[in-house]
Amino acid sequence: MPKKDILVLQDLLLSNAQAAAAIRAELEGRGILAVNIMSSPGAGKTSLLERIAERTAGSLKIAVIEGDIETERDTERIRAKGVPAWQITTGGACHLEAKMVGKVLPSVPPETEILFIENVGNLVCPAGYDLGERLRIVLLSAPEGDDKPKKYPKAFTTAQTLVLTKADLFPHLPFDPAKAKAEALELNPKLDVFITSAVTGEGLDELIAHLRRKREEIQPHA
Amino acid sequence: MPKKDILVLQDLLLSNAQAAAAIRAELEGRGILAVNIMSSPGAGKTSLLERIAERTAGSLKIAVIEGDIETERDTERIRAKGVPAWQITTGGACHLEAKMVGKVLPSVPPETEILFIENVGNLVCPAGYDLGERLRIVLLSAPEGDDKPKKYPKAFTTAQTLVLTKADLFPHLPFDPAKAKAEALELNPKLDVFITSAVTGEGLDELIAHLRRKREEIQPHA
Numbered sequence: 001m002p003k004k005d006i007l008v009l010q011d012l013l014l015s016n017a018q019a020a021a022a023i024r025a026e027l028e029g030r031g032i033l034a035v036n037i038m039s040s041p042g043a044g045k046t047s048l049l050e051r052i053a054e055r056t057a058g059s060l061k062i063a064v065i066e067g068d069i070e071t072e073r074d075t076e077r078i079r080a081k082g083v084p085a086w087q088i089t090t091g092g093a094c095h096l097e098a099k100m101v102g103k104v105l106p107s108v109p110p111e112t113e114i115l116f117i118e119n120v121g122n123l124v125c126p127a128g129y130d131l132g133e134r135l136r137i138v139l140l141s142a143p144e145g146d147d148k149p150k151k152y153p154k155a156f157t158t159a160q161t162l163v164l165t166k167a168d169l170f171p172h173l174p175f176d177p178a179k180a181k182a183e184a185l186e187l188n189p190k191l192d193v194f195i196t197s198a199v200t201g202e203g204l205d206e207l208i209a210h211l212r213r214k215r216e217e218i219q220p221h222a
Numbered sequence: 223m224p225k226k227d228i229l230v231l232q233d234l235l236l237s238n239a240q241a242a243a244a245i246r247a248e249l250e251g252r253g254i255l256a257v258n259i260m261s262s263p264g265a266g267k268t269s270l271l272e273r274i275a276e277r278t279a280g281s282l283k284i285a286v287i288e289g290d291i292e293t294e295r296d297t298e299r300i301r302a303k304g305v306p307a308w309q310i311t312t313g314g315a316c317h318l319e320a321k322m323v324g325k326v327l328p329s330v331p332p333e334t335e336i337l338f339i340e341n342v343g344n345l346v347c348p349a350g351y352d353l354g355e356r357l358r359i360v361l362l363s364a365p366e367g368d369d370k371p372k373k374y375p376k377a378f379t380t381a382q383t384l385v386l387t388k389a390d391l392f393p394h395l396p397f398d399p400a401k402a403k404a405e406a407l408e409l410n411p412k413l414d415v416f417i418t419s420a421v422t423g424e425g426l427d428e429l430i431a432h433l434r435r436k437r438e439e440i441q442p443h444a
Binding site for chain 2: 069121166
């Protein structure tokens with residue numbers, strides 16, 4: 001990249017990091033766990049959130065920010081589950097940035113326990129932008145193939161949790177979950193890994209228990 | 223975006239457009255059809271190229287440029303089919319640019335009829351960069367969902383051909399190919415659409431016939 005481009009990129013990332021730090025401080029002060037969810041298009045981010053909403057209804061207060069290039073489809077799906085949700089339509093931009101998230105924060109109900117931020121479907125660009133989350137989850141769906149972590153490493157090295165999705169399709173695919181998991185752990189040995197299916201429900205209770213534990217680790221300010 | 227960023231982006235795109243125009247002129251002068259293939263990660267770009275290589279061996283001279291963020295895995299898969307292939311590893315960048323392709327052109331054998339350029343797996347960013355191709359193909363795999371064209375419109379509005387992949391998984395998915403096709407055609411009524419499976423071979427002969435016709439439309443310079 002020419003020097004001018006590098007300087008502009010550094011400015012953007014610095015200003016994003018500052019906005020993200022402010023969001024993190026505000027949300028943790030309010031006792032809210034912010035979770036940034038990233039994956040390829042169609043890996044099952046919205047379906048996973050629908051299932052989590054159904055299984056935690058009445059026992060966990062969640063809210064969802066939906067990032068998409070175009071359409072409000074995902075927000076409509078989440079609201080249909082009775083969960084507060086806000087759409088950020090990027091209008092072409094390939095990732096969310098912290099300042100976009102910051103604009104939504106005043107609307108997030110005070111009683112919220114977990115705020116999910118569903119990023120734009122893109123396994124590359126979102127990984128470069130801190131949104132002020134405390135937990136970053138990367139999804140890898142079985143049909144994408146077990147060779148993807150090393151081909152798209154940044155999403156896997158910057159996440160704390162990996163969720164392998166669409167386990168119901170394992171019998172129909174050459175996908176080897178052990179290989180995908182081993183490759184991701186080679187990149188990032190600290191990853192917590194879950195194998196799930198939004199169709200059969202496999203692994204969802206374990207993932208929800210993990211999210212509850214992460215929420216409990218937050219010590220809100222008095 | 224701040225004004226400075228917009229100017230830098232305009233510079234980048236102008237310089238990319240100039241490089242792309244030079245590549246297009248050179249390849250068409252040599253009678254080579256350049257095909258830019260884009261999709262989400264794991265939608266089946268490399269598998270499609272493997273099947274095309276097997277079915278056209280001895281009757282069509284193809285070559286492949288593989289764009290990836292990391293690893294040379296895809297190039298190794300294509301070379302294993304006896305097809306000349308070159309890896310461009312972007313080292314983090316989310317799309318190929320024309321100048322990266324330009325560096326490979328001197329290596330492309332003169333007898334090549336179709337040069338496939340497999341872009342980085344990303345349904346967003348590659349759509350903004352002309353690589354000097356004459357034909358742009360977007361793949362949408364069944365597991366990604368039939369709601370994706372309008373959520374990621376630019377790849378569909380800038381392509382001339384849409385290939386729906388992984389048709390063998392239709393029985394196991396809620397995917398409706400007619401809905402996906404209709405939604406893509408609403409965005410871009412001129413799209414040629416093919417339904418394929420790299421597992422069963424469905425639709426591959428029709429797609430290869432389409433590629434041969436596109437190759438025949440080129441009138442190489444004397």
